[in-house]
């Protein structure tokens with residue numbers, strides 16, 4: 388009986404001795420740097436998705452918009468979760484990596500710039516902008532070549548490219564920065580020719596000429 392009690396006391400002492408240690412570790416992980424970077428990330432994500440949905444409702448009307456306009460896919464969620472896992476592993480094992488504030492601030496600036504370019508594109512294209520690629524021409528779908536579309540053919544994609552890579556630079560996540568750049572680039576490399584196939588069908592030589600004089604807006608994609 389007294390032996391069992393002794394054993395219990397030992398276990399209790401060991402558990403208690405662990406508590407201050409683990410709370411210190413948690414406060415080390417959630418220091419000022421982590422709180423600021425993770426809050427910035429949270430705001431960037433919430434603002435991006437909510438504003439996509441609100442703009443779609445304002446432009447197309449509530450009845451024509453689904454929750455798909457929040458632009459949250461399974462692969463996107465997976466990518467974001469992986470980037471957070473990278474963040475927590477690195478802040479635990481290499482905390483100094485997250486203290487590169489000049490790098491993180493460049494990422495924050497990219498998030499702002501990317502967001503502005505994307506939203507300018509959506510507002511400029513108005514009803515011609517849909518989250519899903521149109522495969523049939525509709526009367527109100529006109530070729531847009533003014534505003535941000537004067538400078539690049541795919542400003543909303545340029546904006547998203549800058550925004551998404553920016554979120555990872557902001558978190559000082561080297562692996563996810565590289566992975567996001569590659570995956571998002573590959574996604575647009577496949578999507579742009581598909582989208583332009585229909586734009587050429589809808590607008591013929593007008594689109595041909597526009598495409599000839601205007602670059603895509605994504606590096607290494609013609």
Ligand SMILES: C[S@@+](CC[C@H](N)C(=O)[O-])C[C@H]1O[C@@H](n2cnc3c(N)ncnc32)[C@H](O)[C@@H]1O
Nearest residue numbers: 508515517518520521529530531541542543544
């Ligand atoms: C998700 S939006 C992307 C628009 C454009 N690629 C961009 O990055 O800003 C896709 C829809 O926009 C339409 N679209 C793309 N470029 C357009 C243009 N210059 N004028 C009119 N519609 C366009 C396509 O037909 C497609 O249905």
